Amino acid sequence: IKLLDGKRSQTVGILISSLHLEMKDIQQAIFNVDDSVVDLETLAALYENRAQEDELVKIRKYYETSKEEELKLLDKPEQFLHELAQIPNFAERAQCIIFRSVFAEGITSLHRKVEIITRASKGLLHMKSVKDILALILAFGNYMNGGNRTRGQADGYSLEILPKLKDVKSRVFIFHNKFP
Numbered sequence: 001i002k003l004l005d006g007k008r009s010q011t012v013g014i015l016i017s018s019l020h021l022e023m024k025d026i027q028q029a030i031f032n033v034d035d036s037v038v039d040l041e042t043l044a045a046l047y048e049n050r051a052q053e054d055e056l057v058k059i060r061k062y063y064e065t066s067k068e069e070e071l072k073l074l075d076k077p078e079q080f081l082h083e084l085a086q087i088p089n090f091a092e093r094a095q096c097i098i099f100r101s102v103f104a105e106g107i108t109s110l111h112r113k114v115e116i117i118t119r120a121s122k123g124l125l126h127m128k129s130v131k132d133i134l135a136l137i138l139a140f141g142n143y144m145n146g147g148n149r150t151r152g153q154a155d156g157y158s159l160e161i162l163p164k165l166k167d168v169k170s171r172v173f174i175f176h177n178k179f180p
Contacts, residue, residue, distance in 0.1 A: 002075045003058045012077035015049050023083045030093050033100070040101050047094040051081035059085070137165065 002009055019026075019042065026046070029037035038046070051059060059082045063071065074082075084090060124130050141157050 001073045003062060003078050004055060009077045012049055012080060015045055016076060016080050027087050030087055033097055035097060040098060043094055043097055050091060051085050056085055
């Protein structure tokens, strides 16, 4: 007896045949948050293919109104979805297990990126050529912003000005001669 439409039944059937696990193993893995028995890819597939509310209503109604012999006639995908729905808070548990793994991977990736930025920053901090370039920029900036008594001397610069330096026009290319 089929309660699901053909395509949905086929999709769940394919999932069942790819699992190679008993439902009790799946239940234990979910209760114990054990992704060595049910890997994350399988858990995600179970989550995506779990019974939708309308399907669950049909299946539960069939289980409630049918006799024991009739329950054995129910197609495997429907039986599987019913058993999966018997796991308390299956959707929430699956989401938590998936999130835990994705979060851990994200933290690891972020940690690697922070390490790279830290190493690059420390490298730049200790490079003499970077210090020389910043000193030249300061000297040129102080010279160009030099004022007189009525117009104040604007010494120094903030780091926000560095990206704007590419827009400065000049006929003399001192940077190109010293730092090709």
